[in-house]
Amino acid sequence: MKHDYECIVIGAGPAGLTAAYQLAKAGKPTLTIEQDPENVGGISRTARYKGYLFDIGGHRFFSKSKEVVDLWDEILPDDFIERPRLSRIFYGNKFYSYPLNGFEALRNLGLIESAMCMISYGYAKMKPIADPKTFHQWVRNQFGERLYSIFFKTYTEKVWGMNCDEIAADWAAQRIKGLNLGAAVMNALSRSLRGGQKRKPGQPVIKTLIESFRYPRKGPGMLWEECARKTVALGGEIRMGRKLSKLERDADGWTVWMTTADGGEETARAT
Numbered sequence: 001m002k003h004d005y006e007c008i009v010i011g012a013g014p015a016g017l018t019a020a021y022q023l024a025k026a027g028k029p030t031l032t033i034e035q036d037p038e039n040v041g042g043i044s045r046t047a048r049y050k051g052y053l054f055d056i057g058g059h060r061f062f063s064k065s066k067e068v069v070d071l072w073d074e075i076l077p078d079d080f081i082e083r084p085r086l087s088r089i090f091y092g093n094k095f096y097s098y099p100l101n102g103f104e105a106l107r108n109l110g111l112i113e114s115a116m117c118m119i120s121y122g123y124a125k126m127k128p129i130a131d132p133k134t135f136h137q138w139v140r141n142q143f144g145e146r147l148y149s150i151f152f153k154t155y156t157e158k159v160w161g162m163n164c165d166e167i168a169a170d171w172a173a174q175r176i177k178g179l180n181l182g183a184a185v186m187n188a189l190s191r192s193l194r195g196g197q198k199r200k201p202g203q204p205v206i207k208t209l210i211e212s213f214r215y216p217r218k219g220p221g222m223l224w225e226e227c228a229r230k231t232v233a234l235g236g237e238i239r240m241g242r243k244l245s246k247l248e249r250d251a252d253g254w255t256v257w258m259t260t261a262d263g264g265e266e267t268a269r270a271t
């Protein structure tokens, strides 16, 4: 069976659903296909198992962009809660607070390892890699090779499932924006001096170092489930359990082939 849509969105993750929702609000006939038979939200989904809710990844809902925050509030006006942040890195059988607590890191690493980290940092600052291309090279320039191998390599490769030499430097620059060892040490010191009190109003925020964040009451998937529900209520169509298998463009538009969960095939056309 063929359908005609103005737009077809592939994947009901945050990007796809945001697009589908905006298109639905603009009154554009839109089909969204999602390969997962049940869950929307992509890697921000909250899965259900035996009545329990599991977040695939803990997500910090924090953005400096008012437009983004307004969109979250529009989709989920009553279900965001403010949570204090407790992030820790488990390394060498010890927990390291993240954002770093300078004294704790020093105590855990020991004087010799801390000194090695500072020497490695000093070396990276004296001899930076010109025009860093990979995540590894970018972090090494900002923190030194030793801290890269302790804190960044294992964590990043575990979470993203990719070798740090295959991740682009601009991704690191965007993810760890504004943070270098100097900024992290200053933050750790000011946190220690403030005795854990909150940042003063007007003080700049470094995204990686925020101390509290908003969270949907039932996990990040709640936001995307609600976004999908609102999209459908506005007339958008979402087909679950459909995997894009082929795309073809002709003079009139696009044809999209998808396989269904039971192995069947469907097509849809976007003009």
Ligand SMILES: Cc1cc2nc3c(=O)[nH]c(=O)nc-3n(C[C@H](O)[C@H](O)[C@H](O)COP(=O)(O)OP(=O)(O)OC[C@H]3O[C@@H](n4cnc5c(N)ncnc54)[C@H](O)[C@@H]3O)c2cc1C
Binding pocket: 010, 011, 012, 013, 014, 015, 016, 033, 034, 035, 036, 040, 041, 042, 043, 044, 056, 057, 058, 059, 060, 061, 159, 242, 243, 244, 245
């Ligand atoms: C542990 C963890 C923590 C994170 N923390 C944060 C955070 O604090 N803040 C933050 O901003 N981001 C965070 N992220 C990143 C965030 O989850 C992603 O940036 C975001 O989910 C990307 O959205 P997306 O729609 O581009 O892709 P995805 O979430 O990957 O969604 C893509 C969707 O497309 C579907 N799809 C793929 N191929 C097909 C196909 N052929 N046919 C049909 N459907 C298809 C997939 O099933 C999926 O549903 C975190 C990620 C992880 C893993």
